[in-house]
Amino acid sequence: MIRVLLADDEAMIRAGVAAILATDPGIEVVAEAGDGAEAVELARAHRPDVAVLDIRMPKMDGLAAAVEIRSAMPDTAVVMLTTFDEDAYVAQALSQGASGFMLKAADPRELIIGVKAVADGAAYLSPRIARRVITQLSGGKLERIAPAKARVADLTPRERDVLALVGAGLSNQEIAARLHLSEGTVKGYVSAILLRLEVRNRVQAAITAYEAGLVDESADR
Template structure:
């Protein structure tokens, strides 16, 4: 069972998401909150697997709330919600540690797919979104290139292959098919890449690969 916390300042959005997710056998909404600060408190109490996080909210916005959640031990997966796909807050939230983003008019089946994928450790980012994100938050900078190359050098050959594939926006299943590995093996490699590069999500891996000139 995947447990979900909905954080949005619009009660109608919270209600709609609750009704939609409530009919699923494998997904359960365990709570909701109307601002980022309340969302952080609820996440600490309820320990959800996935948080659906609005961006523009009172008291504490979704960007700041996402950053704070990702700094905690064993944090939940975070999918940010927005009205605009070009919203700079979304790009910054993803770079800060969110696992993906959804537009608020996303069809219900796609929202469910995103929740399931993120809960399973896969990204909710297409390669085109990953490239756009990197262009926004990590423009070319030669001063970072050497440092990024040193960070990648600490990886084993197989971990390096996996990191490059993550940098291209591939899912675990796609990496498994490309490298002739099982999905559980890919997940283990991704976890070690996160640990060695000291990052919290796949976008940050992509930024390191990009900075190293290996994208």
């Protein structure tokens, strides 16, 4: 069961998101917050698997709440669910440890897919902004190819295999099946990769994989 915390200052939005998540028997909403400060308190109390946060909230915005939650509860994945898709918001959210960024205007099924993805250790971006985010965050790619390749060269061959699949957007479960490993082993590899690359989340690791040329963008997932 995936345990979820919701935080949005609009009660109707919270009710709608909770109703969507309730359609999946594998997801349970364990707490709801009306502002960022309350979200941090409830996250500490309930230790959810996933925190779904709005960006603009009173007392403490979702970006600040994400930092607090990730710092206190590194096992809790954070998803930003918002109306705003400005590049600055996306970049800041991902740089501060969010594993997902989804838009309220998206297909409701996307919310369930995204929550399941981040709970499984993957990253998830709304398709509408995914390509733009990769382009923006990897801007100046030619100047960054050599440093990225140097950083990746310090990884073991198996870690590079795992990183390539992280870059391709696969979850831990999918990577385990592809490489014939246990899911726990893959989680260990991913943790080691993040530490050795000195990145905060899978999105940043995926960007490094792209810059280092590990990801075959023409290949089917």
